[in-house]
Structure formats: C-alpha cells, structure tokens
Amino acid sequence: MSDTIIKVEGLGKQYRLGQIGTGALSHDINRAWHLLRGKEDPYLKVGEVNDRTMKGGSDLVWALKDINFDVKRGEAIGIIGKNGAGKSTLLKILSQITSPTVGEIKVKGRIAALLEVGTGFHPELTGRENIFLNGAILGMTKAEIRRKLDEIIAFSGVEKYVDTPAKRYSSGMMVRLGFAVAAHLEPEILIVDEVLAVGDAEFQKKAIGKMKEVSEAGERTVLFVSHNMASVKSLCSKGIVLSNGSISFSGGVDESVNAYLKDGNDEGMTEYKVLSDDRSAVSAEVEVVSVGIKAHGKEYGDSMRMDEELELTVTYNKKKKGFRLDSTIQVKDNSGNYLFVCTTASADAETNENAEGLMENKLLLPKNFFNADTFYINLLMVIDERAVAVKLNDVLSFTIMNKQLKIGAWMGKGVAPLKPDFKWEITKK
C-alpha cells in the first residue's frame, strides 16, 4: 500500500542569530543598566553593528522556509544540499528535538532518529548496560531490547567486551555498539543524519547494507541525509534537494543528485568565507575563516585551466597551543566519488603544536593533474591525527577547463576525472 506516512505542510523554521542574552545574569543586568542610561551595549561585538545593517537590520534567519512534501510508506528518501541548506534542521524538527516556527507535520507511526550513534553512552556502564540505556533513549522498551540482545551483540562484533565498562572501548567499538543498537530499532520511520561519516570503511559498508535491507523490506520508511552521493544513490529511490532552506528539486534519486551537483556547478564555489554566525566551522579548538582555490597568480573566481598550477588556501584561527592541528582535504568527482585525500599530517610536527592564532595552510596542486571536469572538496580540521574538530562538506566546488580555454571546444567528458601528466619514456626499439 502506498499510503502517506509523513505529510509536511508549509513548514518553516526561524533561528535567531547572534547572542541571545549574554548567558550571565550579571551581564544582562549590566547591559540593561547601560542601555537604561542611553549608553552603548557593552557586550555588542565590534563590527556587529555594521553586519546588522548589511543584513537589513534583522537578526532572524529562516533556516527552512515553506517546505512541503509527502512521504509514502516504504520509501527511502535522500535529502541532499550544501552546508547550511537546512537538512539537519529538517530532521531535527521531524524528530521533535526542536519545534517548527510555522507549519505542520503529520506522522503515522513511530519515528526513530539517528542523529548520532551511541547517544547517552555512559563510560562507567558495561557494554550490555549501555545497550539497554541507549536502546531506551531511542525509544525501545526493556522487553524489546532483551529480546534482541543477542542479535545486537553479535551484530556489533564486540562480544568479548560486552561486560567491560565502555570507558575501555576504542572509539570505533563505541560506534559499532551504538549502530548495532540503532540497527535493531523497529520504527516505522527511520531518520538518519550523516552518522555514517564515522567509522571505518568496513563498518560503513555494513551499516549501509543493513539500512538497505531494512528499507527494501518495504515496511520501513527511511529519510537519509548524506553528502556522499554514492551512498544516497545506493540507498534511496527518491531525493529532495534543499538549497538555502527551500526545496529546489524533488524527484527520483538520480535526477536529484544531478540537480544538486549542477546547482553547485553553476555557482562554482571557489572561495568560501565562513560567516560569523556559521556554527559548523567553529569548535572549541579551531575556527575556520576561509577556504579558497584558484589558479596560481590569478584571482578567486577566475577560470582554472588544466595546465595551470592550483593554489588551495585554508585560513583558520587556532585557539590554543599544545595540540596538533591538521587540515585534510578530500577531493571528489562530479558524482561524489572520492578521488584522493591530502593532509598536512606529514608537515613539521613541532611548529604545528606550538602554533596559535591566525594560520594559513597553502596546498599547491600541480598542473596537468586534473582532467577537465567539476570537482568537490571537503575540508576537515583534525586534532592530534584523531578527532575531527570541524568538517565542511562540499565547501568548495570548481571546474577545470580544457587547455583551449573554451568550454565548448572539446565535446564530451573525459573518461576519468584525473589526467596526471606522468612521465612516459618513449624509445625506439
């Protein structure tokens, strides 16, 4: 039966930007006291006044606006869009973590949202105890968990450690255990937000496989957010493209992925300046300021040719000393397949750890390396070669042109996205 299981009508979500209160009673009193005497707000950041006027005096933004769609039972829908398009916001509203500003969603059946794996794990509890706790947080009853306990433990692959406190687990084991619990939820609607970005390749494969199995059985409805077009394509049959908080395309998954990639292509994001209110680029340790790519000796936005050397620059603010901070870029092709990664991890360790303040990392990409095509770049800021502090997916996109400098001159697409100019030795025998 193809009946409607989720109905979203006129949904919108407004966020307030900037400071909402100062977070301290004394500050608020102080601020009120200043304003009362007609003085300037002592907690207003320098430059904020200008910013406000630029934004038209409004500090409210619509993260989602006028969203309408229906989901039928058993459908697997991929939600795609650039950073800040509103994907997570949509899922958070669906899973009731935050409420909408306008509009309405009607839902049939139980929703389980997987915005993170292993939510609520307590380090002092054993694996087994954590399975129960995490399961209950996700909405399972004790009886349900008990029934599936053996299956969950087997799926996680950490049998030997189930009676060990979770604090002795490696982070990978935690993820496995967390996903094992989530995979055995039996909601009518499963909502998944990029949780697969963690874990090793084997685990990702297993996880995708499990979700596929679940949705292909036809009983379960899946809403899946990912920046990995390959997994979206393999898992989903339909797609919704969000851009700037509105639906810019919806339809079959292939058309949606194409629409999304084309959308990025038109603009060609060769320089990305992080806005002061963008939280995704900020962590306790680092704040990304801008990322850009251009041909050597040219300006951002100028064309890039195959036979030009490229310069990729990451500017960021390292807030503290005493840890290693590496920039990693992941380069993807037009369909979202990863081509290669490139990290500063090989660079000098000592200067990196002692560095603090505004930093710039520049990567030189050789000429005659990319084929004429469009590419996407993810940026990761990694702490001590372990933890990802900031991850900006599809932060840049750029198109490399053929040597002739005219797009139309060379018809058709190259068979491969890379065309490095490795050395041939040609001799006559």
Added chain:
Amino acid sequence: MNGTTDKDEFDLIIKPRQSMLSIDFKGLWRYRDLLMLFVKRDFVATYKQTVLGPLWFLIQPILTTVTFYIIGSIANIPTDGIPPVLFYMAGIILWNYYADCLTKTSETFTANAAIFGKVYFPRLIVPVSIVVSNFVRFSIQFVLFLAFWLYFYFFKGAVLHMNTVALLFPVLLLLMAGHGLAMGIIISSLTTKYRDLKFLVTFGVQLLMYATPVIYPLSSVSDKYKGLMLLNPMASIIECFKYGFLGVGFFSPAYLLYSLISLILILFIGVVLFNKIEKSFMDTI
C-alpha cells in the same frame, strides 16, 4: 482511501507551539523503562567511581549528624529533649532529600544538553528519574534513622512519643519530593539563560537550610519570626515529621495544606517554564 479518514489516522502532529501547561503523561508512561534505566545509571555510575560505593549513602548523613552534634553541643542548641543524634539525623535526611532533588534537577538542561540535542524523549523523564533515584537513597537513610530510633528507644530509654501523625509520612515524602522537583525545574529552566545561577543554587540551598527548622526546633524560634519561618513550606513538613516520629515539633494540618497549595502553585510555574524551555532550549545553546 479518502482524505477525511486519512487525517484521523495520523498519530503524531508536530506543530509550532504546543500548550504550555500540558504534561505528556502518555509519553512519560511509554518511556518508563528509560526512567528506571536512568535511575540505575545514576547508582551504578556513582558507586563505581568511589571505593566505598553505596556505603556513602550511610556515611554521609552520619558524618553530617556528627558535625552538627559537635556544633550543637558547643553552641548549646536545644533539641526539645530528644537525643541530639536522633534529632539531627531526622532533620538531615529529610532536608538532604529535598536539597538533592532540587540541586540535581536544576541541572537537567545543562547536564543533558548533548543527549537532548540528538534524541527526543519527554524531557520530564530526567527530573522525575532524579527524584526517584534520590528516593531510593532516602529510603536507605530512613532505615538507618529507624535503626537509631530503635537503639535510643530500647537501649537508651529515650522518651520518644511516636504517634499516628507518623502515618502522614508518605504524604510528607510526596510534598518534599514535589517541592524539590518544582523548584529544581524552575531553576533548570532559568539556568539555560543565566549560567551563573548554577553557582548560587548550592549556596542558596545551604542558606535555606539554616532558615528552616532542620537542625534546631521551631519551638526555639521567637514568636516574632515563627510566622515568617512557616512561610517556607518545608518548615511545617519537617516539623510534622519530627512530631510524628519523635513526639516533639509543630503539627498543623493548616500549614500542611499551605504546603500542598504552594506546591501546586510552584509546580504550575515550573511546568510552564519547563515546557517553554524544552521547546526552545536546543536553538539557544
């Protein structure tokens, strides 16, 4: 299938702002297993981190009692003719239950921000689970109190007029738990906006203890301040407990009724605030 019957089948409607007053009892009931697991987590986590483990539940009130015993005998604080150890212990275990409910629930949002940002369950589960786990603690301490009571009654020949007012004990417990919970959720909602309030809570609760007849009897307070003191709903609850179990104290149904009415009022404010913050909290952290 036509539109009208279709509409009735939806079992969840997500709308901008639900009523500020509603308590989602159905949801709380559905997540009762989670509530008990939170209680269990609190226990396991506390005793796994300490050497003496659950013994702390007993050591703590004993140490406090000893402290007040020493202070009391130096400062010559009257205990209405009751053995001081018993008198202090009665006050302390009751007050601790109230104070722990209050301080722990006041951290609901700040301590659980990470979980709240990732999963939905009725948020009220957290404060309620705190009240329950403190109740378990209280029960253990209450058994300790009864042991002391029997010891003093049979071996020390203390005059302890236990009477029928002691039957009100469950009511007193509910009132106390309710007041702790209600104040706690009010403060938890306010701390989301004013972080520094957190530091005032422990201090405030300590001060409040000295303004409540916990370690001194109400009878030792001059008439001028007695009325003022009884404005604190905890005062008559603690006095009533002492009256029932020790035979000394102030027992007044009218003031208990006052405690109940003030509880309803504070709980009302608490639930409204809590519901409001529950909806907006995730957007503001």
